[in-house]
Amino acid sequence: MSLINRDTTLRWIELFAAQMDEHRQDLIRLDTAIGDGDHGTNMNRGMQKALEKLQAAEQADPSAVLKTVAMALISSVGGAAGPLYGTLFLQLGTALAGHAEVDLPTYAAAWRTSVEGVQARGKAEPGDKTMVDALLPAVAALEQASDLNTGLRAAADGAEQGMLATIPLIARKGRASYLGERSAGHQDPGSTSTYYLFESAAAAFTS
Numbered sequence: 354m355s356l357i358n359r360d361t362t363l364r365w366i367e368l369f370a371a372q373m374d375e376h377r378q379d380l381i382r383l384d385t386a387i388g389d390g391d392h393g394t395n396m397n398r399g400m401q402k403a404l405e406k407l408q409a410a411e412q413a414d415p416s417a418v419l420k421t422v423a424m425a426l427i428s429s430v431g432g433a434a435g436p437l438y439g440t441l442f443l444q445l446g447t448a449l450a451g452h453a454e455v456d457l458p459t460y461a462a463a464w465r466t467s468v469e470g471v472q473a474r475g476k477a478e479p480g481d482k483t484m485v486d487a488l489l490p491a492v493a494a495l496e497q498a499s500d501l502n503t504g505l506r507a508a509a510d511g512a513e514q515g516m517l518a519t520i521p522l523i524a525r526k527g528r529a530s531y532l533g534e535r536s537a538g539h540q541d542p543g544s545t546s547t548y549y550l551f552e553s554a555a556a557a558f559t560s
């Protein structure tokens with residue numbers, strides 16, 4: 354497959370929603386260790402709300418799908434996850450506006466814009482033990498890829514590496530930062546949901 358379209362974008366979102374449902378307890382467990390324990394519940398509720406909104410009206414292109422997801426997350430998810438994932442999907446949707454079909458360079462550039470938006474919104478730097486630590490290697494992998502199939506697979510692998518690399522880190526952003534050194538030894542829940550986001554993308558766009 355060489356291009357991303359409306360249908361593959363919908364499949365990505367459906368797979369991500371299914372992953373948030375399947376891994377809700379894992380995310381709760383991770384967030385309970387170093388945060389307030391709401392990440393699994395929030396992401397699952399937000400993505401179920403996104404599915405409802407997507408089913409309620411037809412979307413013309415990938416941009417419309419992504420903006421619908423963004424609005425559902427912003428309006429239904431509290432804490433940090435709603436605004437940050439909302440920003441991610443909104444920036445991605447905005448960057449892809451006007452494209453019924455999306456090629457790899459356009460997709461990678463849209464993701465770069467999206468990550469910059471998330472970083473601006475959350476004020477997180479690499480190594481702060483946040484979703485940014487999974488996002489950055491994933492986007493770098495997309496930028497370095499020569500085709501969508503291998504690029505999306507490499508992005509998911511990059512996100513996984515970034516997620517695992519948060520384990521020894523001391524949190525510098527979010528509620529986990531209140532724990533200081535005691536946050537080390539725990540995997541960041543936000544980077545974990547972001548890993549599932551890219552794993553879902555690889556499955557949706559390459560199947």
Ligand SMILES: [Mg+2]
Pocket residue numbers: 384388389390391392432528
């Ligand atoms: Mg939380």
